[in-house]
Amino acid sequence: MSDATLVPSAGSDADRELVQRELRLGRIDFLNMYPMHWALGIGPTASGVPTDINRAIIAGDIDVACMSSIEYARHADELVLLPSMCVSAEGAVGSIFAISNVPFEDVTDVWVTPQTATSVVLYQLLTRLRGFRPEIHLLEGAPADVLAAGERRAVLLIGDDALAARGAAQLAKFVFTDLGERWLSETGLPMVYAVWAVRREAVERAPEAAAALDRLLVEGVATFGRTEDAVEQAAQHFSIDAHSARAYFDRLHYGFGRDERKGLLRYLRMANEQGFLGVVPQPTYVDVDAPAGDELGAPSPSAVASDPESLRRTYLKTVGSKRALDEVDDEHIELCLDLEADGRARDVDDVLHRALDGQRIDEVDALALLQSSRLMDIGQVAHALRLQKTPADEITFIVDRNINYTNYCSTDCGFCAFYRRPGDEAGGGYLHSAETIIEKVRETVELGGTAALLQGGHNPDLDIEWYEELFRAIKAAHPTFHLHALSPPEIQHISKRSKLSVGDVLARLRDAGMDSLPGGGGEVLVDRVRRVMAPKKTRTDDWLGVMRTAQRMGMSTTASMMYGHVELLAERALHLKAVRDVQDESKGFRSFTSWTFQPGGTPLGKLLEAGAAPYQRHLPPTPTPFTYLLTQAVGRIYLDNLDNVQSSWVTQGLKVGQAALFFGANDMGSIMIEENVVSSAGTTFRATTEDFVHLIGAAGFTPVQRDTLYRTVTTY
Numbered sequence: 001m002s003d004a005t006l007v008p009s010a011g012s013d014a015d016r017e018l019v020q021r022e023l024r025l026g027r028i029d030f031l032n033m034y035p036m037h038w039a040l041g042i043g044p045t046a047s048g049v050p051t052d053i054n055r056a057i058i059a060g061d062i063d064v065a066c067m068s069s070i071e072y073a074r075h076a077d078e079l080v081l082l083p084s085m086c087v088s089a090e091g092a093v094g095s096i097f098a099i100s101n102v103p104f105e106d107v108t109d110v111w112v113t114p115q116t117a118t119s120v121v122l123y124q125l126l127t128r129l130r131g132f133r134p135e136i137h138l139l140e141g142a143p144a145d146v147l148a149a150g151e152r153r154a155v156l157l158i159g160d161d162a163l164a165a166r167g168a169a170q171l172a173k174f175v176f177t178d179l180g181e182r183w184l185s186e187t188g189l190p191m192v193y194a195v196w197a198v199r200r201e202a203v204e205r206a207p208e209a210a211a212a213l214d215r216l217l218v219e220g221v222a223t224f225g226r227t228e229d230a231v232e233q234a235a236q237h238f239s240i241d242a243h244s245a246r247a248y249f250d251r252l253h254y255g256f257g258r259d260e261r262k263g264l265l266r267y268l269r270m271a272n273e274q275g276f277l278g279v280v281p282q283p284t285y286v287d288v289d290a291p292a293g294d295e296l297g298a299p300s301p302s303a304v305a306s307d308p309e310s311l312r313r314t315y316l317k318t319v320g321s322k323r324a325l326d327e328v329d330d331e332h333i334e335l336c337l338d339l340e341a342d343g344r345a346r347d348v349d350d351v352l353h354r355a356l357d358g359q360r361i362d363e364v365d366a367l368a369l370l371q372s373s374r375l376m377d378i379g380q381v382a383h384a385l386r387l388q389k390t391p392a393d394e395i396t397f398i399v400d401r402n403i404n405y406t407n408y409c410s411t412d413c414g415f416c417a418f419y420r421r422p423g424d425e426a427g428g429g430y431l432h433s434a435e436t437i438i439e440k441v442r443e444t445v446e447l448g449g450t451a452a453l454l455q456g457g458h459n460p461d462l463d464i465e466w467y468e469e470l471f472r473a474i475k476a477a478h479p480t481f482h483l484h485a486l487s488p489p490e491i492q493h494i495s496k497r498s499k500l501s502v503g504d505v506l507a508r509l510r511d512a513g514m515d516s517l518p519g520g521g522g523e524v525l526v527d528r529v530r531r532v533m534a535p536k537k538t539r540t541d542d543w544l545g546v547m548r549t550a551q552r553m554g555m556s557t558t559a560s561m562m563y564g565h566v567e568l569l570a571e572r573a574l575h576l577k578a579v580r581d582v583q584d585e586s587k588g589f590r591s592f593t594s595w596t597f598q599p600g601g602t603p604l605g606k607l608l609e610a611g612a613a614p615y616q617r618h619l620p621p622t623p624t625p626f627t628y629l630l631t632q633a634v635g636r637i638y639l640d641n642l643d644n645v646q647s648s649w650v651t652q653g654l655k656v657g658q659a660a661l662f663f664g665a666n667d668m669g670s671i672m673i674e675e676n677v678v679s680s681a682g683t684t685f686r687a688t689t690e691d692f693v694h695l696i697g698a699a700g701f702t703p704v705q706r707d708t709l710y711r712t713v714t715t716y
């Protein structure tokens, strides 16, 4: 990786200068490191393969580097971690392969390169979990020659060698086992391959530089995924095609969230149990509290501190409320806990039988299902009910694009990694021009897309005229293109900004070309929850009020639920009730989608991780794919007045998205030609029309491309 390929991207020049002046940086010259070094835009003191960099930081020749997880753990006393960034993957990573001439479980001897530390231990943990222990040898010849020279052999390749091996003709006949995929299926957790470590004395000498480094990485990596030039530059430098580079980056996660920390801990514990690690360390983290010199006195969305009390203070500053974390809702919590106790007393079979008989279930029934571990039984009923509601042999999807017209926002939601404070252009803030947006629409149409989900932050500079002009300009260029635009909080923001009623805002925007209103910003429709996670955002009644107004005007809308943060299980059931009650009134929700909170890089994620959220002792465990499928199935069963349930592959990945088709979903949602919000939190799954057609077909259904109003566009 030559320094010429690294151009400063997001982040402030002051941070960059501080880091450059105070810290000696090490760099692993692998493609997976590129987004982070692009984000920094700083030339390193040392570069090389992982073992070189591990050695350099342990010897004190450099101050900071992204280093292998196991080597960090072996020297944790001397090292402090950056709290926001790592290199991980939840499932297949595409650059760590055991390539064998027999199935994975039949290998007796494995050859490894000297470059790797974490992956050799990972391989041995995975083999021991399956009850076998291949003998380790050092790879000296070509992998294909080693594999051809004997039976029951494997070669372990990592990094760019592994990427190259995937396409090498001489290796095509061998079995490729992706260790990331194996790890996920064994543990259900992401695998953290590398962590950012700073030498302890460097943190003590230059704490602000260490914090600035974390900020630069968070801000820059979020920008990388949206910068096509950067991906192409990376591809060119590593001599692979841009599509493969993009697919590779999409598999990698750089946010160091709750699940990544759990994955790292599981890996280190297993390494310790198997004798690869003497002690499981208690990591310490660089304190990256509010950046100095922020004229608004508010920390950036990525700012975190390391102990619960500082975290709480930082969080309160971030969300702009002194009361957001107060435990003042004892009565409501008691009510919720009573509901949960009632739910536990319900007979799940009875609830399922009633639902199958066409009887409406209530919130306590829904809770009984949400508390149950009988995923398959509940899924079967959800699937049976879905077959009654929508064409049994068809699964629909849409080709459209998320256009996030601005990320400037004054609402400071604690769960949001996407926004930038108004004016923070240096930190990656943007407002797209009408020309840029129309160009994105044109590209979408060219790719067979029919619509855009147009959403953005609450930008104080934008009044209703800006939106009207934009919508008119889009419609003038593309009259039949569907604008699924804004969300109840954005409508409320425009109404306040332009001093108009919600009804007037909706009527004027509809006349300008807005076709339907998405259910964004609903999160969990319970005010206690909203006060914690987004105290400045639309309250429950206002959100529902905007929807009621839109639906009475005949506008099509959708509903959603984003859960798995600070809400009790009972509050998920209360959210479903709020949606069903409004749907009873007007039948205006076209579909329902649920997805899990993506904590990567968010203040709320850090708060939860530190156990510092209000009433955290009562919260259900962090959602897993099991929770996701169960919750979707319960949504299908409870929302008996709604036809379409969409799976959320964008947050769960394509495999879970496909499985969700048997848990109540009749729709795979959008192929998402562009997505910025979830990817800002480190979750970056991608798909094409071909992927959808394949996934839906492989599940035994006919793939049908639809438009936003669920009308057929193409049947495959």
Ligand code: SF4
Pocket: 409, 410, 411, 412, 413, 416, 417, 418, 419, 456, 457, 458, 489, 534, 537
């Ligand atoms: S979720 Fe929306 S309203 Fe909240 S901070 Fe992010 S962009 Fe702003």
